[in-house]
Amino acid sequence: MQMKKYLRINPRDNVVVALESIPSGTVFEELGITVSQDVPAGHKCAISDIEAGGDVVKYGNPIGKATVFIKKGSWVHTHNVKTRLSGKIEYEYNPVNSILSGIEQRTNILPQTFLGYRRKNGTVGIRNEIWIIPTVGCVNHIAEEMAKEFSGHGTEEKFGPENIDAVVAMTHPYGCSQMGDDQENTALILADIAKHPNCGGVLFLSLGCENNNFEHMSRYLEDIDKERVRFLVCQNVDDEIAEGGRLLNELIAAASEDRRVPVPVSELTVGLKCGGSDGFSGITANPLVGRFSDIITSLGGSSILTEVPEMFGAEQLLMNRAKDEEVFNKTVDLINGFKEYYERHDQVIYENPSPGNKQGGITTLEDKSLGCVQKSGSSTVIDVLKYGERVKNKGLNLLEGPGNDMVAVTALAAAGAQVILFTTGRGTPLSSPVPTVKISSNSQLAAKKAGWIDFDAGRAVSTDTGLDELGEELYRYVIDVASGKHVKSEIAGYHSMTIFKQGVTL
DSSP: OOOOSEEOOSTTOSEEEESSOBOTTOEETTTTEEOOSOBOTTOEEESSOBOTTOEEEETTEEEEEESSOBOTTOEESTTTEEOOOOSOOOOOOOOOOOOOTTHHHHHTTSOOEEEEEEOTTSOEESOOEEEEEESSGGGHHHHHHHHHTTOOTTSSOOOSSTTOOOEEEOOOSOSSSBOHHHHHHHHHHHHHHHTOTTEEEEEEEEOSSSSSOHHHHHTTOTTSOGGGEEEEEGGGSSOHHHHHHHHHHHHHHHHTTOOOEEEEGGGOEEEEEEOSOOTTTTTTHHHHHHHHHHHHHHTTOEEEEOOGGGTTTTHHHHHTTBSSHHHHHHHHHHHHHHHHHHHHTTOOTTOOSOHHHHHTTOOSHHHHHHHHGGGGTTSOEEEEEOTTOOOOSSSEEEEOOOSOHHHHHHHHHHTTOSEEEEEESSOOOOOOSSOEEEEESSHHHHHHTTTTOSEETTHHHHSSOOHHHHHHHHHHHHHHHHTTOOOHHHHTTOOOOOOOOOSOBO
16 A cells, blocks of 8 residues: 555644655655655654744644744754743633543454453552562662562563562662752652552562661551561561571562453553653554553543653643543642742753654644643543542543653553553653553664663554554554453563652752
């Protein structure tokens, strides 16, 4: 099939996106333009004259203003476009109905259950892992050494006893020399992770002299399953490795009694994140994940969208989908709160996109944000969560968190996501505390980085496969992952956790 060389996303757009590199001199008679400059794949080309100061429109919305006159056929990017955004603004609630056209007919033929671990408190995990969680970064290497004793990295084989997926050290650099809310954030996130249903047992590892000691942590752990948690103070024992091994074997023995059972997909919570985006992210991978989010929420499950700074410029679209004025006001507070965070630190609110984003074809923050929020699909925003808060209501949730990939995926896991869908146009070996499905925005990346990428969304433009069809394929893949299929980062043995640092270090 002859594929088009460009895509006009919305009829209102005055630019098109190059689906492959378009050399100068290329004529598109149907657009009435001759391309006057080389346009790299993923970048934009003007299809009408744009006056200096005029809006550059993509996704049907302005993504910036022309800094000079842009003649049709010209390459449109950072050299001739700047953001329209500046400071905090006033918002109005203009509710729109969720548009989930024909989704019920499509979801009827999709799997309605997965094989998960039903925990004693009623929550459901998709992995049965033993996690070693340091209360302070000083004992990170000890935690890693303990995990190595039980390691099966590099294969798809499960570790040791049946039904134990892995023993993992969830290391981080914090837990001491912190004060106030910063220290409480560390304790809160570590407790959230320890109570995660993917964790069949947890060994808390302390040095013994840190601020974030077991006594401090205890009030965050009142509702944890006491049978599945152990504590070890390294300063109090002669051989911490041997003692840790003994405690881990106790946890493994208890967790290995658990079995996978059929669970309705309404028990699934999926985190939505993008990183290393390119010009294809907003037309392939992100809208594909949006299709998935609509499917899972329509079946009674939950999805979580974070990276608040990458909502700037597209936030009104999310606000208009709030289920009521209370959720609208919480969304306004979410956006303005993050802008105030930037201002408190004397930073520019709209210092985005990153160099890699720009190289991939993203020009302004509006360009990035309008592509980013497509991961949320079309469903209603049910709730807005503060950092460290866990999902309470089924459906699409917004979560306070930065754009930083490592911090954001950890925040998603702490909020209760059992699996994360991570879209990328540049590629990343990123991992998180939970299985992280890497979805490429272009097929070239999927082929080049086969050891990183789990799902190729680039087929939406490199083949004649539509986003609806790919969305159903992605849904089936996620059900397989939820039922035990390992993703690439798990096969490599990668797990990581990064806490949002917010205060003074002593």
